Amino acid sequence: EDQVTQSPEALRLQEGESSSLNCSYTVSGLRGLFWYRQDPGKGPEFLFTLYSAGEEKEKERLKATLTKKESFLHITAPKPEDSATYLCAVQRSGGSNYKLTFGKGTLLTVNP
Amino acid sequence: DAGVIQSPRHEVTEMGQEVTLRCKPISGHNSLFWYRQTMMRGLELLIYFNNNVPIDDSGMPEDRFSAKMPNASFSTLKIQPSEPRDSAVYFCASSLRQGSETQYFGPGTRLLVL
Numbered sequence: 001e002d003q004v005t006q007s008p009e010a011l012r013l014q015e016g017e018s019s020s021l022n023c024s025y026t027v028s029g030l031r032g033l034f035w036y037r038q039d040p041g042k043g044p045e046f047l048f049t050l051y052s053a054g055e056e057k058e059k060e061r062l063k064a065t066l067t068k069k070e071s072f073l074h075i076t077a078p079k080p081e082d083s084a085t086y087l088c089a090v091q092r093s094g095g096s097n098y099k100l101t102f103g104k105g106t107l108l109t110v111n112p
Numbered sequence: 113d114a115g116v117i118q119s120p121r122h123e124v125t126e127m128g129q130e131v132t133l134r135c136k137p138i139s140g141h142n143s144l145f146w147y148r149q150t151m152m153r154g155l156e157l158l159i160y161f162n163n164n165v166p167i168d169d170s171g172m173p174e175d176r177f178s179a180k181m182p183n184a185s186f187s188t189l190k191i192q193p194s195e196p197r198d199s200a201v202y203f204c205a206s207s208l209r210q211g212s213e214t215q216y217f218g219p220g221t222r223l224l225v226l
Contacts, residue, residue, distance in 0.1 A: 043116070043203050043217030087155070096168070098143060098210045104154040
């Protein structure tokens with residue numbers, strides 16, 4: 001069974017204080033690892049897909065990296081508007097390649 | 113372009129009542145997903161449709177839950193009878209095709225069963 005564990009569950013940062021969120025995963029044949037952002041009262045919003053170990057993707061203050069066992073979402077000089085829950089999900093290769101298995105998320109709060 | 117549309121956004125009902133949640137996927141998307149989100153279990157896939165056909169309903173918790181997709185632009189998730197433990201946020205998502213990398217989520221329906 002695919003498993004995704006995110007840590008920490010919650011993270012408070014001061015504006016400008018860089019940090020990283022962790023996503024550890026177990027999957028039988030990784031097709032892709034996804035990062036989503038979820039604001040309160042809204043649906044998850046797609047951020048990145050990573051396909052292979054060593055791959056990196058960036059968007060504004062966010063950078064996602066991938067190894068064979070985990071992914072990190074690095075947040076550089078965060079702003080209050082980066083406050084949200086960040087969700088990680090894995091998609092397996094093969095017949096059930098439609099399925100995303102999500103972690104429970106990291107609630108990020110950035111204080112001004 | 114309009115994203116995934118869900119209705120109602122909020123639903124409060126009493127135990128035993130029938131609840132119907134509605135979803136309009138993004139035009140041209142062939143895959144549709146229903147998820148449930150709770151604090152305890154996070155986001156869980158309930159059912160997956162491809163080209164209007166249910167492919168995987170293994171996540172549907174009980175026979176009280178049913179889902180239909182009569183055409184490419186509409187799907188429903190029905191709970192009958194509803195129970196307090198069904199209280200959660202229900203999301204619909206769509207993607208261009210099976211295995212497509214990006215699922216686009218709707219705003220969700222927050223369901224409270226009293």
